[in-house]
Amino acid sequence: MLITGFMLTFYKTSPAIVFWQFFNQSFNSVVNYTNRSGDKPITNTDLMKSYAVATTAATATALGLKAAVSKLPAIMARFVPFAAVAGANCINLPFMRWNEIRDGIAVFDKDGKRVGESSQAAKNAITQVVLSRIGMAVPGMN
Template sequence: ISREMLKSNRMSGDLPLNINIKEPRWDQGTFMGRAQHFFMVTDPRNVLMSSEVLEDARVTVENYRLGIMKPGLTEDQLWRAKYIYDSAFHPDTGEKMLLIGRMSAQVPMNMTITGCMLTFYRTTPAVVFWQWVNQSFNAIVNYTNRSGDAPITVNQLGAAYVSATTGAVITALGLKALTKVSIIGRFVPFAAVAAANCINIPFMRQRELKCGIPVTDAEGKRLGESSTAAQQAIVQVVVSRIGMAVPAMAIPPVIMNALEKKAFMKRFPVLNAPVQVGLVGLCLVFATPLCCALFPQKSSMKVSSLEPELQERIRQNNPHITTVYFNKGL
């Protein structure tokens, strides 16, 4: 973009065309900056956006990148459009994501599923059913928020789904059989979810581990695909997901254990599930963005840590590059 064009835009009161909306609005080098970014990305209200609003945001963002701007567009409106766009479209493929797989659906979906897992933990059929529901949802989320643009086959999806669901159910039932104390029994769903995350995410993203994910320079130029980067990305996502589950699955059981002894809850046991779901939702509103912010979305690693053949290729073509970047997924 020429200096004359930028100067002309400023003089006419139009927005300059040099705002970098490929990157988040806040500094991603700090935890607080990442937290502000993810509070926007995971805002549950984004789930309610109509197709027309999403399409308008997509057009605004893509046109701005091409140097085309709506008359009267302000910087705040541009950033709002960028975050609406980011909440619904995949960063690597540009495809509209499945509604319940979007990060903005995490709080309402997880509060319902987790609340029910924590409420209906006493019988084996209930444990099996809610672990199955949870892993079905996780499979959709992990597929929707995978890193890279490589397709995944139906067989790979099926294998990942069956492995994660089986792992979660076996863990939950095994721990339930070993647990006789009421308060400890309430933590069985968390242990099962943590174990399942360690299975579900790597399986759902196994293609990335085999074929690698795109790595770029600081400007976004693609340098190749790296399985080592995929391993780092998946470990970070597993840690974040388990971290998200900790407050939502550890705090409500303690509160509910105390509440259920009160006369009021004994008189109205029907309130058990709604109160549990509400407590989980309160925890998730904060835990989801804060745990997403544990690691930068645009993750990085030293060229010297990549596979030898990719190191060699980068050093031959771009000898000045010492660090590569990649989308870790969510």
């Protein structure tokens, strides 16, 4: 919530957008990494690539949205932080959890016995997490 408050307060200039979006997405990257599923390790190279792509793409999204709304009524600018956070979650989470999409996550039967791994289960889980993160941002960003 603290990051959200700063974003809403200081989200007016391009340098401020870059700083706060990068800061927010760095925080989100840590959360996404620590909450990943599965027991497979991620290499430092894969982790750094995912982090770089996620934070850069999310920051570029925020700047692009700011430029896009500059031609629209001023009230539209109020939605840029939320739209940037929502868009960034759609980018950051899949990149930080790319190994799950690529390699799959463990799938268990009703008795808790591991029956295999599924990339589709990973995609479904990541989609649900993205939607819930966007939903969690709604009250604080509007």
